[in-house]
Amino acid sequence: MTRKKIGFLGPPGTFTEEALISAVEADKSKLVPLTSIQEVIAAVERLEVDKGIVPIENSIEGSVNATLDMLAFEANLLIEREVVTPVVNNLIGRRGTKRDRVTTVISHPQATAQCRNYIAREFPGANIEAANSTAEAVKIVAGRQGGEAVAIGTSLAAKLYGLNVLERKIQDFPDNRTRFVIIGREMPKRTGYDKTSIVCFIHEDRPGSLLQILQEFAYRSINLTKIQSRPTRKTLGEYCFFLDMEGHVEDANVAEALKCLRCKIRQVKLLGSYPRARVGKA
Amino acid sequence: MTRKKIGFLGPPGTFTEEALISAVEADKSKLVPLTSIQEVIAAVERLEVDKGIVPIENSIEGSVNATLDMLAFEANLLIEREVVTPVVNNLIGRRGTKRDRVTTVISHPQATAQCRNYIAREFPGANIEAANSTAEAVKIVAGRQGGEAVAIGTSLAAKLYGLNVLERKIQDFPDNRTRFVIIGREMPKRTGYDKTSIVCFIHEDRPGSLLQILQEFAYRSINLTKIQSRPTRKTLGEYCFFLDMEGHVEDANVAEALKCLRCKIRQVKLLGSYPRARVGKA
Numbered sequence: 429m430t431r432k433k434i435g436f437l438g439p440p441g442t443f444t445e446e447a448l449i450s451a452v453e454a455d456k457s458k459l460v461p462l463t464s465i466q467e468v469i470a471a472v473e474r475l476e477v478d479k480g481i482v483p484i485e486n487s488i489e490g491s492v493n494a495t496l497d498m499l500a501f502e503a504n505l506l507i508e509r510e511v512v513t514p515v516v517n518n519l520i521g522r523r524g525t526k527r528d529r530v531t532t533v534i535s536h537p538q539a540t541a542q543c544r545n546y547i548a549r550e551f552p553g554a555n556i557e558a559a560n561s562t563a564e565a566v567k568i569v570a571g572r573q574g575g576e577a578v579a580i581g582t583s584l585a586a587k588l589y590g591l592n593v594l595e596r597k598i599q600d601f602p603d604n605r606t607r608f609v610i611i612g613r614e615m616p617k618r619t620g621y622d623k624t625s626i627v628c629f630i631h632e633d634r635p636g637s638l639l640q641i642l643q644e645f646a647y648r649s650i651n652l653t654k655i656q657s658r659p660t661r662k663t664l665g666e667y668c669f670f671l672d673m674e675g676h677v678e679d680a681n682v683a684e685a686l687k688c689l690r691c692k693i694r695q696v697k698l699l700g701s702y703p704r705a706r707v708g709k710a
Numbered sequence: 711m712t713r714k715k716i717g718f719l720g721p722p723g724t725f726t727e728e729a730l731i732s733a734v735e736a737d738k739s740k741l742v743p744l745t746s747i748q749e750v751i752a753a754v755e756r757l758e759v760d761k762g763i764v765p766i767e768n769s770i771e772g773s774v775n776a777t778l779d780m781l782a783f784e785a786n787l788l789i790e791r792e793v794v795t796p797v798v799n800n801l802i803g804r805r806g807t808k809r810d811r812v813t814t815v816i817s818h819p820q821a822t823a824q825c826r827n828y829i830a831r832e833f834p835g836a837n838i839e840a841a842n843s844t845a846e847a848v849k850i851v852a853g854r855q856g857g858e859a860v861a862i863g864t865s866l867a868a869k870l871y872g873l874n875v876l877e878r879k880i881q882d883f884p885d886n887r888t889r890f891v892i893i894g895r896e897m898p899k900r901t902g903y904d905k906t907s908i909v910c911f912i913h914e915d916r917p918g919s920l921l922q923i924l925q926e927f928a929y930r931s932i933n934l935t936k937i938q939s940r941p942t943r944k945t946l947g948e949y950c951f952f953l954d955m956e957g958h959v960e961d962a963n964v965a966e967a968l969k970c971l972r973c974k975i976r977q978v979k980l981l982g983s984y985p986r987a988r989v990g991k992a
Binding site: 491 | 745822924
C-alpha cells in the first residue's frame with residue numbers, strides 16, 4: 429500500500445505538523461513540509477500531494493486570509509475535515525538549564541508576543557531573538573554553544589532536536605486555539621454532526637444582499653457558526669461572504685438552502701461538508 | 711501648547727509608525743512606541759497617552775483579533791479615525807551593495823513570507839534570518855560588520871538607521887494594505903462621508919439572530935461594509951458581530967437603526983463614527 433502524501437506548512441516541528449500528527453495515522457501517511465499556505469494548496473491542485481493541511485483561523489490572530497483566498501478564488505478543492513487544536517507554547521532548552529543564567533529567549537515573533545508577560549516575569553533583561561519559525565528557534569538553541577539560550581516552541585520540535593520541555597504552556601492567554609483544515613478532493617459522508625462551508629459572491633455591495641442570503645438559512649433553521657465578509661480584490665466593490673453552517677449538503681434543509689441561494693445570487697461555491705471538530709480544551 | 715501623545719505599536723521605523731506619520735501632523739504630536747496592541751489600547755484607557763494607533767485589518771493576513779477583542783471586551787474607547795495604507799516592502803542595505811554578494815536577507819518572518827518569490831529569484835541560496843520587526847532587521851543590517859546583508863522594511867527605518875532603499879515595493883502580492891484605527895475618546899463630527907463601527911452581542915447562537923440585526927440596516931438602506939462574527943470567549947455559545955456601516959450616528963437612519971437594535975438585542979456597543987478613509991493605491 430502506498431502511503432498518502434500530505435502537505436503541510438513546514439518546517440517540521442511546527443504547530444501545523446503537531447496538529448496534523450494529532451489528526452492522521454502517521455504510519456499511513458507521508459508528511460511533506462512545504463514553505464507557504466499557497467504552496468500547500470497548489471501542491472494538492474497539481475496532485476503532487478494527496479491532501480494538504482493549512483491553518484484557517486486562530487483565536488487570537490484571526491482568520492488566515494491567505495487560506496480563505498486560495499480556497500475561494502484559486503483552488504477547486506474541498507475541505508475534508510477540520511482540526512481544532514490548542515496552541516501550546518513551551519519553554520524549551522537543555523536539561524538542567526539554570527533559569528537565572530538564561531541570557532537569550534528565541535522564537536517566532538508571534539510566539540514571543542503571545543508569551544510577553546511570561547518572559548518579562550521569568551527572564552527580565554533577556555535578549556529576545558527572532559527565528560523564522562518556532563521549530564527554527566528550537567534548532568538554533570540545540571546548535572548554539574556557550575551562553576544559556578532557551579526557545580519557545582512545540583514539544584514535537586524539542587523531541588526533533590534533542591532538547592527538553594522545561595515548562596509547558598507558558599503563553600499569557602490560555603485560550604489560544606488554531607483551526608486547521610485538511611484540503612483534498614473528497615466529500616466525506618454525512619455523520620449527523622457536520623459543518624458545511626460556502627462562499628457567496630455578490631455583484632454589488634448592495635444593502636440587503638447579505639440579508640437575502642441569510643434568510644434562506646434562517647427560514648430553514650440552519651445555524652450559522654461563522655460569517656465573514658471580504659472584498660474579492662478582483663473587481664472593486666465586489667464582495668464575498670464566507671459562511672459556515674451546521675449540517676451537511678446531504679441534509680435536505682442544507683441542500684435546499686443552497687439550491688435557492690444559487691437562484692438568487694451570482695455564484696455560490698461549496699468549500700466542503702465535513703465532520704465538525706470536537707473542540708478540546710487547551 | 712503641549713503636544714498630544716500618540717501611542718503606537720513600536721519599535722520606531724515600523725509600518726505602524728509610517729501609517730501614523732502619514733495621518734497626523736508630526737510636529738504637533740509626540741509619538742510613543744509601545745510593545746503590543748494591548749498596551750497601546752490600555753495606555754489610552756489609563757490616560758498615559760491621548761490617543762493610540764493600532765492595526766485592525768490587513769488585506770493578506772486578515773483581521774487583527776487582538777484589536778477587535780480589546781475594543782469589544784476590554785476598553786471603553788472610540789475609533790476616531792481610520793487610516794488605510796499600502797504596505798510597501800523595500801529592500802534596504804548600504805549604498806553600493808552588490809546583489810551577487812548578498813549572503814543574508816533579514817526581516818520579520820511575515821515580511822519575508824510576503825516577498826518569498828522575490829527573494830528566491832533575486833537572492834537564491836541566501837540565508838533568511840529572522841528579526842522581531844522589520845525595523846529591527848534594518849538596525850541589524852546597519853550594525854553588522856563584514857559580509858553583505860540586506861533587510862526588508864520601511865523607508866522610514868532606512869532613514870532612521872542611515873541605510874538606503876535599494877529597491878522599492880518588492881512584495882509578491884502588490885495589493886497589500888493595512889487598515890489602522892486611531893483610538894481615543896472623541897466622536898468626530900459628521901462629514902457626510904463617514905463610517906460607523908458597532909459590535910452586537912448575541913446571547914445564543916440562534917438561527918436568525920443575525921438576520922434580525924441585518925434587517926434593521928437593510929430596511930433603512932444602510933450599506934454594511936464589513937461583517938464578522940466572533941465568539942466572545944466569555945460564555946460558550948455567546949457570539950458577537952462586528953459591523954461596519956456607511957454613515958454617522960448623527961445621520962437619522964443610522965441613529966434609528968441603532969435605537970431599534972438596542973430594543974432587540976442584549977448589547978450594542980458603539981465603537982465609533984469617523985470619516986471614511988479615501989483609499990490610495992499601493
